[in-house]
Amino acid sequence: MKTYKIVVLGDFGVGKTSLIRRYVLDEFSDEYRATLGVHLYKHADTLAGEDIEISLVVWDIEGAPLPSGQTKRYIVGASGAVIVGDMTRDDPFSAMWSAADMFEEALPGRPLCLALNKSDVAVIESPETVTRMKRRYDCNAFETSALTGDCVTPMFHDLARSILARGL
């Protein structure tokens, strides 16, 4: 079975690690612990309702408002990306645009999806921006909460389906 590399990108403190640990380990901690470099999680899963087994290596990449040169090196060979934003922030989208642009430029044709995170405590104040991003990157957006687990697994499954659909 082929193992797919998925990278998780976004500003620091937006909840990338929490989303991954919710998906892979089904656990949550509200203690903020910065990720240094990359942390890799290997995870085998079955796509809900389709009985398709998948093997993923999820890359938890050190967050930054703008992708660094090292981030660009980390994403080499990725099959897909999750772009995470913290919806409690005044401007959650700038860092998401930057990360998504960088990923699309480096790996054109590879799917991505948007995690509109911390949905348990925030409402999306600019749904029109989400619509624009979805259209621009031809992707889906998920209102996720690592705390409650809302939409976390469906989001990773959606990305995996897009990867398989593109025959990557």
Added chain:
Amino acid sequence: MTELHSDLVLDALGLLAVRLDDDLIVREVCGTFLTVPTGTDMREFMPALYGLEDALHAPDAYLTMPFVQIGNDRDEPVALTVRRDPDSGVLWLFLRDVREESEMQRQLVQNHNSLSLAQAELVKARNAAQKADQAKTAFLANVSHELRTPLHVIIGGSSILSKPRDTPLDPQEVTDYALDMHESGVLLLQLVDDLIDLSRSETGNLILYEERCDLTEITRAITALCEDIPEARHTTLQCEVPPHPVWMVADARRIKQILLNLISNAIKAVANLNGGEVTVTLDPALPSLTVADNGPGMSEEEIAIARQPFGQPRAGVRSKGTGLGLSIVDRLVTLHGGEIVFDTAPGKGLAATITFDPERSRNDSKPSQNVS
């Protein structure tokens, strides 16, 4: 240097060198700080190599990652370097123990990020405080304006009535002035009452005096009361309630206030229509109350404005009333643990539905004193 010596040197440096073939299978291992059996697929040991297969086939393949942690637990980090020797074409992978430097580096990153996040929170709090301050100023300006209009009517009317004049006023004129002043006085009283309610809800002093009350009876009574509102003269007011009592634990006076506000708003919305209709429905299931009209309706933005104190959803169109009704309804519904949903669109009428917590209608529900 012998193999033993090279292992000792590499161990002292915290290094592991692994020779890989083109399929990324381990062929040779130098150093012992990690155990990597020969013959294994290096990707299983170092999943960072997944996805990099094509890149590593290049004759000048080179990649480096300063801090890599692997595994679902918080394992020790390593620095990873993979390079193809340009002369021999052999692919080497190097792992270096970076435990000490990584913890220091991580702490630096953690401190930097925490400071930035705290700073962003402070900016957000400052902006919110400024916004609240502006809202308060606008609110006070609105209150002054709303107080001045009826006060002017009272002062003007009383001045005319009290001024000695050569020709006495027509009795009808006297009555008209007196009625205008009375109407303004009633409006002022209502405004003051609303302001007190609003202020109490803001400061957490609005108290619900709960009891078991019959929503059927309340809905009937308030709908009948609203038939006397002057604007309701040409409006068909319907009351759809079940033929039996619907009991709920609530503050009956406040539920009446909620209904009165919603129904009078609906009546005002259809007052100028030919064939205006307002329907008040009590659904015993949840329970829920709906006040629907066939008026001009509102857009989402207009509803948001109408829910603000003194919010006038239509620029230049002032509705009769204090402009506080819907804000107070919002707070009273919330205080009862309910929620209000507006189903409306321009030209499609408006239906406001209040849903209460089903627990409140349970037979064994106990009244409590809720304070906002």
